[in-house]
Amino acid sequence: MADEPNVPASGTPAPKPAAKPAPPSVPPGLAGKTTSAAAAPRRPAAKKKVEDDTSPLLSRRGWIGLAWGSFTAASAAGLAATGRFMFPNVLNEPPQQFRIGFPDEYAPGVDERWKDRFGVWIVRTPSDMVQEAAGFYALLVTCTHLGCTPNWLSAEDKFKCPCHGSGFRPTGINFEGPAPRPLERARIVLAEDGQILVDKAQKFQFELGQWADPESFLRV
Amino acid sequence: MDAIKEFFNFFADPRVFFLLTTGAFVFAVWRRDLFVKPSVGYGLQIFLVLFFGLGLLDENFRLIIGKPDNVPIVGLIFLLLFFTWYSMRQAVLNDQRIANAEPVAEKVEEDRVWVWPDLVYIELICLVLCSVVLIVWSIVLKAPLEQPANAAATPNPSKAPWYFLGLQEMLVYFDPWLAGVVLPSLIIVGLMAIPYIDTNPKGNGYYTFKERKAEITIFLFGFVVLWSSLIVLGTFLRGPNWNFFGPFEYWDIHKLEALTNVNLSEYIWLRGLGVGMPSHWLFRELPGILLVSFYVFGLPVVFARTVFKRYYEKLGPARFYVTAFLFLSMLSLPVKMLARWLFNLKYVVAIGELFFNI
Numbered sequence: 001m002a003d004e005p006n007v008p009a010s011g012t013p014a015p016k017p018a019a020k021p022a023p024p025s026v027p028p029g030l031a032g033k034t035t036s037a038a039a040a041p042r043r044p045a046a047k048k049k050v051e052d053d054t055s056p057l058l059s060r061r062g063w064i065g066l067a068w069g070s071f072t073a074a075s076a077a078g079l080a081a082t083g084r085f086m087f088p089n090v091l092n093e094p095p096q097q098f099r100i101g102f103p104d105e106y107a108p109g110v111d112e113r114w115k116d117r118f119g120v121w122i123v124r125t126p127s128d129m130v131q132e133a134a135g136f137y138a139l140l141v142t143c144t145h146l147g148c149t150p151n152w153l154s155a156e157d158k159f160k161c162p163c164h165g166s167g168f169r170p171t172g173i174n175f176e177g178p179a180p181r182p183l184e185r186a187r188i189v190l191a192e193d194g195q196i197l198v199d200k201a202q203k204f205q206f207e208l209g210q211w212a213d214p215e216s217f218l219r220v
Numbered sequence: 221m222d223a224i225k226e227f228f229n230f231f232a233d234p235r236v237f238f239l240l241t242t243g244a245f246v247f248a249v250w251r252r253d254l255f256v257k258p259s260v261g262y263g264l265q266i267f268l269v270l271f272f273g274l275g276l277l278d279e280n281f282r283l284i285i286g287k288p289d290n291v292p293i294v295g296l297i298f299l300l301l302f303f304t305w306y307s308m309r310q311a312v313l314n315d316q317r318i319a320n321a322e323p324v325a326e327k328v329e330e331d332r333v334w335v336w337p338d339l340v341y342i343e344l345i346c347l348v349l350c351s352v353v354l355i356v357w358s359i360v361l362k363a364p365l366e367q368p369a370n371a372a373a374t375p376n377p378s379k380a381p382w383y384f385l386g387l388q389e390m391l392v393y394f395d396p397w398l399a400g401v402v403l404p405s406l407i408i409v410g411l412m413a414i415p416y417i418d419t420n421p422k423g424n425g426y427y428t429f430k431e432r433k434a435e436i437t438i439f440l441f442g443f444v445v446l447w448s449s450l451i452v453l454g455t456f457l458r459g460p461n462w463n464f465f466g467p468f469e470y471w472d473i474h475k476l477e478a479l480t481n482v483n484l485s486e487y488i489w490l491r492g493l494g495v496g497m498p499s500h501w502l503f504r505e506l507p508g509i510l511l512v513s514f515y516v517f518g519l520p521v522v523f524a525r526t527v528f529k530r531y532y533e534k535l536g537p538a539r540f541y542v543t544a545f546l547f548l549s550m551l552s553l554p555v556k557m558l559a560r561w562l563f564n565l566k567y568v569v570a571i572g573e574l575f576f577n578i
Contacts, residue, residue, distance in 0.1 A: 116372040141372065146396050149374045151461070155474055162376035164392045165462030167479065176479035177462070178392050180570070180577050207572045 094118055099195040103136065103220045110152050110170055115141055120186055120198055121152065121159075129171050130211040136218040137211075138186040138198045139172050145179040159183070172206065182206040188218045225278065228271075229466025232457050235561045238554065241449045248308070249437055252429065256309035264301055278468050284456055285467075288364040291357075293382055293455045300448055304440065310427035311436075318428070326426040376460050376473065385454030386447050392462070393556045395567075395577045403549060410546030411442045417539050434531065442550050481566030484508045501571050508569035512578055515552070520544035 058066065098118055111122040121139040128135065139159075141149050148163035158175075159168040166177035173182045187202035196218060204216035211217070231240060248255040255261075272294060275281040285294060314324045333339075366375060380388045390399040415435040422431040429436055459465035460473040482491075488507050489497050498504040520541050524532040532540045559565040569578040 116370070119372060146391065148378060149372055151374075151376060153461075153474065156476060160461040162374050162378045162461060164388065165479065176481055178394070178566075180395060180567075180575070181572050 096201040097197065097199045099191055099193075099197050102195055103190075103218070106136070110154070112152055114198075115149075115152075118198070118200070119149075120200065122196075122198075123170055125170075128217055129173075130206075131217045131219070133217070133219045135220050136188055136196060137172075137216065138188045138200075140184045140186055140200065140203065142184070143179060144174065144181045144183060145177070150183075185211060185216045187215045189215055190218060225466075225468035228275075229468050232464075232466040234453065234457065234464055235558070237453060237457070238449070238557065238561075241445055242554075245441060245445045248304075249440070252308055252312050256305065256312045261302070261305040261309070264305070265298065268298060268301070275467065280470050281468050283471075288361040289379070289382065290455050291361060293452060296448070297452060300444065304444055307427060308429065311429035314427050315430045318430070324426040324428070377458055377462055379454070379458070382451060382455060385458075386450035389450045389454045389458075390553060393553070393560050395575075398578060403553060406546060406549040407442060407446070407553075410550050411439055414438050414543055414546055417543050418535065419539075438547060438550075446550065446553060479564070481560070481564050483566045483570040484511070484568045485570060487563075487565070501573050505569050505571055508567070508578070512569055515548065516545070519548060 094117060098114075100114055100118075100122060103124075106122060106124045108124045108126060111124070114120050114122060119141045121141060122136060123139060124136050126134050128137065143150050143161040143163065143166055145161065145164055145166050148161050150159040150161040150166070150168065153160050157170060159170075159172075161167070161177065161179070164178050166174060166179035168174050168179070168183050171182075172185060174180070182205075185204045185206075187199040187204070189197050189199075191197040202215070204210035204213055231237060272285065276285065284290060310325070314326075317324055379385065387400065387404060390403060393399065394403065415432070418432070418435055420432060420435075422428065456467055457464055459469075459471040460475070463475050463477050465471055465475070485497065485504050485508060489495060489504065502509075523544060524537075524540060528540075528544075535543065556565075556568075559568075567577040569576070571577065
């Protein structure tokens with residue numbers, strides 16, 4: 001019998017739990033001065049509606065609701081403002097796509113003239129390691145280890161990062177230090193006016209085999 | 221004079237520097253009765269004063285030591301050495317008292333606190349000295365401000381604040397996620413937790429070495445040898461292009477160092493077996509993965525069965541393996557550094573396809 005414990009053997013009702021506390025005794029001097037919620041004696045649980053809320057404005061439950069509600073609203077507003085902060089009205093970023101002049105303005109080797117402004121090295125090579133042709137590629141000036149800007153050391157014929165010592169060959173291949181992969185190349189094509197157009201929005205990574213892409217290299 | 225400079229430049233080579241620091245540490249712990257002698261303690265400090273004082277005559281040395289960023293690290297060397305020596309001395313003296321069945325120094329006058337005039341005078345002297353030092357320092361040394369930030373121009377060398385130079389040095393040997401996040405967390409957690417994993421109740425409220433040998437040695441190794449000596453190394457010995465330079469060496473931006481690093485897989489498949497790299501990364505990196513797995517999972521078991529058998533029985537498996545894991549993660553740093561310096565080992569596991577390198 002599943003409900004046996006609920007049927008007392010003696011037939012008398014089970015005694016009520018003793019946990020019910022005695023009504024708090026209010027000192028005579030404080031009677032009537034304390035807030036009703038704290039000092040009012042507990043009503044028997046039999047009454048459904050708790051009638052101890054004598055506050056003129058809100059019930060106790062109402063106050064808690066209001067407090068949590070406003071806290072939640074304020075937090076949500078703060079979070080929304082933080083989110084809005086991620087999308088500024090004005091972005092002073094250099095353009096991702098730019099023309100860098102005509103191919104015959106560049107001598108063979110690494111060209112640093114756009115490093116400060118656009119963050120690319122333009123390299124003119126007689127024979128690319130992947131494309132096996134003469135032409136141009138644009139290397140992004142961001143070290144693949146932790147994002148510092150390496151320096152071009154022409155005497156040593158390498159890019160060298162001053163932060164942790166990563167070294168890259170002019171092709172962009174990493175060969176010393178901790179950099180885990182080669183520098184990235186940007187999209188480089190001829191614009192309709194004959195100038196070289198570099199588009200940093202599209203990147204080509206060697207380890208993914210993307211340097212074979214025709215747009216990662218400009219044949220001349 | 222040049223011979224002496226060459227001598228110190230030789231010791232500043234990272235391999236020599238690191239092995240020397242570790243060796244000195246092992247000796248100081250092993251023969252601590254010698255290390256804690258006042259003559260040794262004062263002798264070391266006097267040697268350092270002479271080294272820095274006479275070294276200042278050299279222009280290159282002066283440039284590195286006198287850089288406002290680096291001056292605190294000079295102080296750090298003196299203070300770290302002094303406090304290590306001092307606490308070790310207290311510990312050795314107490315160990316002798318314990319061996320003679322005497323109460324430890326801290327328990328001799330337990331009911332007395334030496335406040336007036338002892339503590340108050342010490343505080344007064346410290347107050348005056350610190351004020352003088354800070355005022356002189358702020359007048360003599362200019363704040364190390366640099367030119368406005370420029371995303372396209374990273375200073376060469378580009379150094380982190382001094383307290384992060386240990387981290388920056390770690391980043392040379394590991395991937396950023398490992399050297400910047402996982403290892404520092406494990407090392408710091410390990411340094412904090414290892415002394416408490418041991419349930420040994422002794423050494424509470426007084427200096428002692430003998431009663432907590434393993435904990436003190438591990439902590440000192442992690443803090444003094446790994447953390448602090450890496451800060452010193454990063455501050456004084458790293459120069460342009462993040463190359464190593466001796467303290468008396470000219471910071472030549474065109475210094476050439478052969479740093480061509482080789483992955484373990486290349487060592488094994490190309491140079492060892494001479495069969496070409498396997499095409500799939502899992503097979504290619506299998507030796508490295510097995511090696512790392514053995515280091516993390518196998519080595520603690522080997523230790524528990526052989527060298528640290530008694531320690532294992534004392535701690536029980538759970539405590540022992542947690543300690544061993546934390547200690548081995550800490551130790552992976554010098555292991556990898558030495559492998560890089562000695563064998564040009566780049567990555568043990570190099571899965572570029574998944575951006576996962578160890």
